[in-house]
Amino acid sequence: MKVVHLNTYEGNGGAGRACLRLSDALNSSGAESKVMVYFQFKPSSKTGSFSNGPFQKAKAVFNILSERYLSKALTKAELKTPFSLQWFGRSVIDHPDVKNADIIHLHWINHGFLSPKFLAEIDELEKPVVWTFHDSNAFTGGCHVRYSCENYFKECGFCPLLKLSGKNDISHQTWLRKKKAYSELNCHIVAPSRWMANSVKLSSLMGFREVTVIPNTIETNVFKPYVKSEAKKILKINPHKFVLMSGFMPSKNDKHKGTSYLVDALNDLASRPGILKENIELIIFGNKDNVDMPEFPFKTTFLGTIANDEHLAKCYSAADVFITPSLEDNLPNTVMESLACATPVVAFQTGGIPDMVRHLENGYLAEYKSSEDLATGIEWLYHEDNGPDIQKEARRTILTQFSEAVIAEKHLLLYQSLIDLQPK
Template identity: 65%
Template structure:
């Protein structure tokens, strides 16, 4: 079996790293796997770069920056990115693509596979799999549809565009994608149920088959002995360490910081809770933001870019708290469980996929700060904490390890190959 992955970036960022992990896992299973990317970042030694030579590299960088430049000047200031997909590069002439049994598309924005070049792939008459990491493939340009439902129809009246209307750029991009997708037969992979449900509601992709295959966890995220990990962070080993991330706290839409403060104030006022026994550790920096006071001693760790050190940070915690009410599965949940640290979070679509109530963590009633505090208190008093920690780690090993996720891909690839005319 020969699998070729197409991704804008090789080894760069969350998606690039995910693609390379899958590539390596498939190779370990005896599959001939290759990654073809638009841009080489220096970290992707195993990836094939489609833009070879000086002019090729210049062209790929031009596509990336031109796409970002025009998107920026045509959209409003927003946390949700938007892609026009005016610029692109064909991939069908690369040997690894032409000789593949299955072509696996990943994140192909930033000047790689525009709708025109996506349609070309169907000329090769090979099974095509496409993993969606965000909403862009089935919208008129946005990468996070948030609460907008325009993608259910034909887009238009886009809230992200400076000039918005029935036939705005989002509708025109939607129309280009519709024409391209009519010539592209592909099977979709969604990383979670939330994404799968959004795909099924979309006018562009709702009629296609969708498989749910989560992203694998990197082997770098593994547990360390808690006393040793706490020592690295200069925390007394007797302290019960609460951990969260600054990103979750400063989610303005769902008031993450205030959710956590309310829950911790509730916890601190309970009988049997000695505030001096607790320490709150926050991944990330305050960055000048003014936050209300927390009831426990609080340490901001700053930005942690090294995953090995980040694993030690998670391992130092006795509980990882997710105060956000968003439905998406936060990366910190998976990373924390992988490091044998239980998670306390609200019961949402995202957390329900991973956190098992009273087994590897605690799922609080949606929106109840009192119940969030109860989850923390349960872990603090529970004498079976070591068993809960082991179950957290076991969840990742049995459901989200690189080998397990590679096997799920292999089953999908083989089923598509078997459907090909003999």
């Protein structure tokens, strides 16, 4: 079975990583899987690119930058919520890898890649199309993160993100373009989480489509537990310290990452009786620099961006708890990576996180937007005597429900069922 995956970038962001991981899992299970991306930041042996020559690369850069900067110009800067216009795009149907595939699997296709017009065009190939929704954009008039907005239940319009909002605003016009394209495109939706599947069913654009819930996968031979005391020594941390970890990013672009809640929770934790501040250390990865960093109440080590997954796994293993304050997330890779390394997770009960974190079993699900409850989850693990069993349960969750073989098999069964439905 030949499968081609289409994604805007290689390995950039959660969708890019999830796409590559799935392709590797499918290849290991006997399929012939390939990832094709719109733009590569550097040459890669792991993916093919639709933008190889100088002219194609220049056009891709123009599309990407135009999409991003025009979106910023038309949306309210203070809201910091990702929004896509999808005015720019390119055709993919004449590429040999697309034409020769048995299954075309779409992933994150924004930033000037597949606009509604070029999505609809894929139906001309008369092949089964699968589309994994890594965020909400496919069924909204432009936003990638919805929060409490319910405009996508109808036809969008009156968008709270736009500077010029009204009945026939850009979100409504985009909704209409998507509606026309989707009426021409036969595709099967994969939702990585139950939350995403429920959101799709509520949408006016995609509510009538079939949806299958299949989680993302992870490299369980890479993201695996290391002895905590040894992992702490690698990071030059006292092995007797209780280590907090977070994938913190200064919230300049995406307010849904919940940075302020993390800061408030740690300040709350530090003030509680029985919490010895000198016994706790915070490690942070993922930040590009230390500019505009808030002050944390505990000794803090900034690891920066970690490109090596094996080293990242050791960082997860060094932590006694991984904290993610995300306010809306589909199936965040960091949560899955942490659990795979046997590190319990404390997070808000939101999005697809409850599909991975089992409350008081492999982590703690805090009340939504409650910094106090987030702190209570950390405190629970700080005082918990049953830590080793919680860590084992974290790893077991990944092996039984999210491992490569499990997720590849679910996709292959779906692919085959769609192929069987094709006219003979």
